Amino acid sequence: MWRPLHQLSFMCALVAFVATQTLASAQEKVDVALVLAVDVSRSMSPEELRIQRRGYAAAVASSDVVRAIELGAHGKIALMMFEWANDNYVRVTVDWSLIEGPEDARDFADRILKQESYSQRRTSISGAIKHAAELLEEVPYEADRHVIDISGDGPNNHGSPVTLARDVAVESGITINGLPLMTTGGPGSQFNIPDLDVYYHRCVTGGPASFVIPVTEWAQFPDAVRRKLILEIGGYVPDKPLVQPVQFTLEEPYDCLVGEKIWQQLREQFFWDP
Numbered sequence: 001m002w003r004p005l006h007q008l009s010f011m012c013a014l015v016a017f018v019a020t021q022t023l024a025s026a027q028e029k030v031d032v033a034l035v036l037a038v039d040v041s042r043s044m045s046p047e048e049l050r051i052q053r054r055g056y057a058a059a060v061a062s063s064d065v066v067r068a069i070e071l072g073a074h075g076k077i078a079l080m081m082f083e084w085a086n087d088n089y090v091r092v093t094v095d096w097s098l099i100e101g102p103e104d105a106r107d108f109a110d111r112i113l114k115q116e117s118y119s120q121r122r123t124s125i126s127g128a129i130k131h132a133a134e135l136l137e138e139v140p141y142e143a144d145r146h147v148i149d150i151s152g153d154g155p156n157n158h159g160s161p162v163t164l165a166r167d168v169a170v171e172s173g174i175t176i177n178g179l180p181l182m183t184t185g186g187p188g189s190q191f192n193i194p195d196l197d198v199y200y201h202r203c204v205t206g207g208p209a210s211f212v213i214p215v216t217e218w219a220q221f222p223d224a225v226r227r228k229l230i231l232e233i234g235g236y237v238p239d240k241p242l243v244q245p246v247q248f249t250l251e252e253p254y255d256c257l258v259g260e261k262i263w264q265q266l267r268e269q270f271f272w273d274p
Contacts, residue, residue, distance in 0.1 A: 028098065031072035033143035034232055035132040036081040038093070039152035039181070041123045043191060048183070049117035051218050052151070056081065059225035061109035066102045068233040076100035077233055078141040079108060085120030087127035087159030096140055122158035123191070123259065125150065125204055126165035129176065133169045147232050151179035154192045155199050155259025163256050166206050175207030179228055182216045191262055203256035209235060 036056065040049060059065060060079070069077050077100075081093040094111045098104065132148040139146075148169065156162040169176060178200035193199060197214040205212055211231065215224045255261070 027140065027142045028076065029074045030076050030078045030098070030141045030143050031069075031074050032145045032147055032233060032235065033078040033136055033139040033141060034080075034147045034149060034229075035135055036079070036093075037128045037132050037148060037150040038081060038083045038117075039085070039123065039128075039150075039154075040083040040091075040117050040119050041085045041152070041154065042119045042121050043123070043154050044119060044181075046119070048218065049119060051221060053112055053115075053117055055222040055225050057109035057112040058222045059229055060099075060112070061102075061105045062226050063102070064226060065229045065233065066105050068230045069099055069105075070101070072233065073144070078139055078143060080135060081112065082131070082135075083117060084124065084128040084131065086122035087124035089120045090127070090131050091118075096135075098141065123152065123154050123156060124159035125152055125156040126162045127159040128152075129162070129165040129169050129204075130160075133165075133172065133174055136174060145235060146174045148174060148176045149179065149228060149232060150176060150204065151181060152200075153181035153183065153196070155196065155203075155262070156256075157191060157259040157263040161257060161260075162203050166204060170206040173207075175210050176205045177210050177228065177232060178205045178212040179224060180212065180214050181221075182214050183218055191259070191266070193258055193262070198254065199256070199258065202254040 038052065038056065044052070069075065076098055078096055079094075079099050080096045083091045083093055093115060094108055097108050099108060128150055129148060132150070136146045136148070159165075166176060180196040180200040182194075182196050197212055200212045200214075213224050213228050215221050
């Protein structure tokens with residue numbers, strides 16, 4: 001039956017609206033949408049990259065993490081993982097997955113272990129935060145909280161200043177937690193800083209209940225990741241020695257451009273790299 005054009009336009013808009021609302025209501029509710037952003041810059045050796053990948057897999061599949069998921073209000077989380085280095089390098093390890101039991105957790109861990117990590121030049125924490133925030137905007141689940149879990153062994157030295165990316169993410173309601181890798185022995189140590197935990201505390205992390213857990217030895221890594229995931233899933237920060245809560249205090253100013261300045265000082269040794 002013929003209808004006026006304006007009626008057809010209205011009906012099309014109504015159908016689109018109903019479809020959108022149906023899709024939104026059909027999304028599963030999860031306690032947290034969590035992005036694991038993993039540093040693979042060249043300051044990490046191949047063996048360190050393997051330890052890192054195995055550590056994440058072991059932590060995700062651990063019974064403690066699964067128990068934390070099951071104790072949540074919805075009993076499930078949305079989880080994804082990607083690797084990052086410079087401002088132009090991002091590689092998805094495992095895409096968005098629904099985790100609500102040991103089988104899901106083991107499957108996620110298996111997919112982590114099926115791949116290899118390949119190191120890339122430079123360190124852009126700001127680029128990793130921006131990419132993670134974009135992923136959280138498109139997460140196919142209705143999450144009570146949005147969290148970025150970012151690990152790294154050095155300060156930002158590529159892309160925009162890290163504090164700009166952090167502030168934009170936090171203003172959108174995202175919490176950023178940090179896992180600074182304060183280990184020694186890898187290549188490129190001249191670009192690292194001794195107080196990386198303070199750098200993450202002052203320049204990288206932010207948002208409600210955000211925190212930092214430093215890793216000083218690789219033997220600590222699996223347990224640190226496991227504890228960090230439990231805290232992020234539960235949404236609370238207990239008083240633990242290795243946990244450094246992020247809070248607003250009257251501290252001395254900290255130079256959040258320290259990584260960029262180190263790069264400028266040493267770039268003559270790497271004149272081929274813009």
